[in-house]
Amino acid sequence: MDRLAMFLPSVGASIVLIVIGQLIVPGFMSINNISSILMTTGLLGIMTIAQNTAIMSGNNGIDLSVGSVASLTAVVCPLLVSDTVGELLFAFLVAMLIGVAIGLMNSVGIQAFRIPPLIMTLIMGSVVDGAKLFVTKGSPATRISPILQSVSDPVIQPFRILTIFAVIMVVLAELMLHRSRFGRALLLTGDNPGAAAICGINTKLVGGAAYAISGGFAGIMGLFLAGYAGATTMSMGSSYTLLSVAAVAIGGTDLAGGKGSYVSCLVGALVLTVLTTILQALNVQEGVRLIVKGLILILIMVVNIYSHRRKS
Amino acid sequence: MRRPLSYYLRKLLKWSALPAFLLMAASFLIVKYLITGTNINASYITSFLNTNTAVICMSIGVTAVILTGGIDISLGALVSLCNVVAVQLMMHGVHYLPALIIVLLMAVAAGAVNGAVVSYLHVPPLLTTFATQTVFAGLALTVMRVPGGRIAGECTSFYYGKLFGFLPPTILFILVPVVIWKIYRRSPEGTRLYAVGCDEGKAFLSGINVERCRMFAYCFAGFCAGMGAIAYTFYVSAGDPDLGNSLDMRAISAAVIGGVSLSGGYGDVAGGIFGCLFFGMLTNMIVSFKVNVFTQNLLEALILLAGVLMAIAVRNRSMSLKGGLKREGQ
Numbered sequence: 001m002d003r004l005a006m007f008l009p010s011v012g013a014s015i016v017l018i019v020i021g022q023l024i025v026p027g028f029m030s031i032n033n034i035s036s037i038l039m040t041t042g043l044l045g046i047m048t049i050a051q052n053t054a055i056m057s058g059n060n061g062i063d064l065s066v067g068s069v070a071s072l073t074a075v076v077c078p079l080l081v082s083d084t085v086g087e088l089l090f091a092f093l094v095a096m097l098i099g100v101a102i103g104l105m106n107s108v109g110i111q112a113f114r115i116p117p118l119i120m121t122l123i124m125g126s127v128v129d130g131a132k133l134f135v136t137k138g139s140p141a142t143r144i145s146p147i148l149q150s151v152s153d154p155v156i157q158p159f160r161i162l163t164i165f166a167v168i169m170v171v172l173a174e175l176m177l178h179r180s181r182f183g184r185a186l187l188l189t190g191d192n193p194g195a196a197a198i199c200g201i202n203t204k205l206v207g208g209a210a211y212a213i214s215g216g217f218a219g220i221m222g223l224f225l226a227g228y229a230g231a232t233t234m235s236m237g238s239s240y241t242l243l244s245v246a247a248v249a250i251g252g253t254d255l256a257g258g259k260g261s262y263v264s265c266l267v268g269a270l271v272l273t274v275l276t277t278i279l280q281a282l283n284v285q286e287g288v289r290l291i292v293k294g295l296i297l298i299l300i301m302v303v304n305i306y307s308h309r310r311k312s
Numbered sequence: 313m314r315r316p317l318s319y320y321l322r323k324l325l326k327w328s329a330l331p332a333f334l335l336m337a338a339s340f341l342i343v344k345y346l347i348t349g350t351n352i353n354a355s356y357i358t359s360f361l362n363t364n365t366a367v368i369c370m371s372i373g374v375t376a377v378i379l380t381g382g383i384d385i386s387l388g389a390l391v392s393l394c395n396v397v398a399v400q401l402m403m404h405g406v407h408y409l410p411a412l413i414i415v416l417l418m419a420v421a422a423g424a425v426n427g428a429v430v431s432y433l434h435v436p437p438l439l440t441t442f443a444t445q446t447v448f449a450g451l452a453l454t455v456m457r458v459p460g461g462r463i464a465g466e467c468t469s470f471y472y473g474k475l476f477g478f479l480p481p482t483i484l485f486i487l488v489p490v491v492i493w494k495i496y497r498r499s500p501e502g503t504r505l506y507a508v509g510c511d512e513g514k515a516f517l518s519g520i521n522v523e524r525c526r527m528f529a530y531c532f533a534g535f536c537a538g539m540g541a542i543a544y545t546f547y548v549s550a551g552d553p554d555l556g557n558s559l560d561m562r563a564i565s566a567a568v569i570g571g572v573s574l575s576g577g578y579g580d581v582a583g584g585i586f587g588c589l590f591f592g593m594l595t596n597m598i599v600s601f602k603v604n605v606f607t608q609n610l611l612e613a614l615i616l617l618a619g620v621l622m623a624i625a626v627r628n629r630s631m632s633l634k635g636g637l638k639r640e641g642q
Contacts, residue, residue: 060575062438109617115624116574118383122561123617130610137606242385242442255436287457290450297443301435 006252006260009304010267013250017274025281035158037273042166043225044240044247044269049173050217051244052265054117056177057210058190058257061117065106066218066244068125069099070237072132073222075140078232081148088147091223099219100212102128107208121211129235140232148227162224166266169217173262186210191258247272250300252308271300328571329583331623335569336586339593347600358480362471362547364592365482366391366540366556370563371570371584372489373423373536376529378567379509381576382430382437384530387537387563389448390422391556394541396456399463399551408464416538422448423534424527431526445560452553459552463545471546485543486585489536493581496528505529509576565616566591569623590619 021028047066054063073095080091102124109120151162177183188196189206197203221240226232251268253260275296279289324330344352370387377384394415401411422444429440475481496502505525507515516522537556544555568574569590570583598612 109621113621113624114628115620116568118574119565119568119620123565123613123620126561127610127613127617130608130613133606134610246439246442249436249439255438285454285457287450287453287455290446290453292450294443294445294447294450297446298429298435298440301439301443302429302433305434 005307007264007267008252009300009307010250010252010264010271013271013300013303014267014274017271017278021274021278021281025278028278028281031158033277035154035160035163037270037277038158038163039152039160039228040277041266041270041273042160042163043221043228044243044273045166045170045266046217046221046224047240047244048247048251048265048269049169049262050214050221052248052251052253052260052262053173053186053210053217054121054214055245055248055253055255056190056257056260057186057207058193059110059117059207061190061207061210061257062245062255063103063106063121063211063214063218064118064241065102065121065125065128066214066221067235067238067241068128068132069102069215069218070222070225070240071235072128072135072237073098073219074226074229074236075132075136075232075234077223078144078148078226081145083145083147085147087145091148092220095219095223096216097219099215099217099222101215102219103212103215104208106211106215110211111204111208117211125241132234136234138234140234144226144230144232148223149230151224151227162228165224170262170266177262182206182209187258189258243272244269246297250304252304328579328627329586330571331626332570332583332586332590335619335623336590336593339590339597343593343597343600347597358482360592360596361480361482361486362543364588365485365547366544367559367563367566367591368486368585368588369489369536369540369543370533370559371566371588372486372493372581373533373540374560374563375567375570375572375579375581375584376493376505376536377437377533378564378572378574379576379579380505380526380529381509381512382526382529383564383574384426384441384533385438385560385564386422386426386441386445386448387533388556388558388560389445389452390419390534390537391541391544391559392553393422393448393452393455394419394538395545395555396452396461396551396553398542398545399461400455402464402467403461408467412542415542416535419534419538419541420531421534423531423537426534427527427530430530431523449553449557456551456553459550459554461551463549467546468549471543482543482547485539489532489539490581490585492535493532496532501525501528506577509578511577562591563588565620569616569619571623571627573627591616594619 027033047070050066051063054061077091077095080094081087106121106124109115110117152160154160155164177187185196185201185206188199189201189203193203222237225237229236247268248265249255250271251261251265253265275293279293370391374384374387397418398411398415401414402408426441426444429435430437471481473481475484504515504520505528507518507520508522508525512522541556566587567584570579570585570587572579572583594612594615598608603611
């Protein structure tokens, strides 16, 4: 019951937004539009796996370096792919490892030096941005190979390869959270690190692993982002940092840690994507679009908070 | 009453802003003695302050918010908004004094919106200010779509003139928030604000108006951002809807280097100021190293990381010496 209540705000908001979209945007429910919404949701969904893991690990956990990690892999990893599937898998692995390595550095700062996650990941983000400039000398990968771009090919309309991959990842993460020893340890550590330590959980190890996982998924997301966009710009991932935090919050994850669901966060990502799509279709100035987006975000947050507070 | 020297020494060692002060002093000394080609004189310091006033003001404001256990990432967008509003008002023939007052009032009102959503609607501060950041950025773009415009000539000549014949006028924009903060800190309300940051539940049970303390912190942050925006506007003499972007993260990092605890209740605005000065000196230092432009960002970020490591290590030590304060993040 408790887990169902977590879904309520995000599912409700997405239904309301889809109805609004259908009413005011012509062609909103066309197969192409749905397909592109689902795909963008999938991209943000991969990012929410990263962010949700970091936030659930508690200790005021948050990972503000995910956007920079994604930008780095988006700029660097497409260089590894020319035209074979093998190269794509290799690039995938490299992207993940880059992310995991950065995540591990975050873990060291947070667990060993007791730097608050917000600051550690924020500064790590600028270190990664600096490293990106250093490696690429300011010029991103110019050519994205067709094989990498094929992540946005449809399998069965409206589901594209990337959408299906993201859903599989989210389901696996959810199973990991509720069925595996590590998942339970993660939730318990986030909820009450003292109690977790008494239960024999190595809380530092679990907290550290959370940021490594977070970095890994951020790295994967960056590679797919490049494939999806078909071109790279220097900081194409940066806007996803706070978007992922918002999606995770809409998905009902407690920002204090210890409670959350990956599937619900995916629905949170859907809410944000549908919102953005509607606003883009509305053909208004960018400024007005941002204002409306911010106001709706506040509204969703307030509803979210109150639906949680009523129970407790 | 005379106290022994050791009393002041101990007090100095426990000062939350000490690591930031040392970092700042070290960076100044490095620039002064180890790097040839720069000589630190009055004009160097004036231009150094001019570039950093906005961040310093923002870090004063964000420190107050962090002391209550919150955070404010909307200040950068607020600076941009104040900047474009000020420029548009002056371009439309409004006299600069009323224009600046309107800008300041607007900044305080924006802070009040943040405060109200955080303290009365109970939305987590990070999410609230992310949403309001989007709104402020949107407003700024609506007010002015592309960079441009100019400000009244009196403002520029005031800013590049001298205060009482010797002080750079930019000091004024830092001094006003500091004085307001000091007065507030000395009042009973100031102690209450720290109490709210230390333990909200206990503060509430002791009869402290938690919401009012929060409201003050966010309004004060808005005011500081307004002051910073005015100084920055005078400095660049033009409007830009992206002016303040990314400054907020700089201000928050500076506040943390300055020794404020992100879980609230411990720290001082002086630390944030030292943190910003360290930051600014760091940038100057990296530029004067004459390294490859693509290496600069990486180098700066790495030194910053080292600075944070040091500041936090020192603070963790002094906090565990004190014992009474709660640890970071618990």
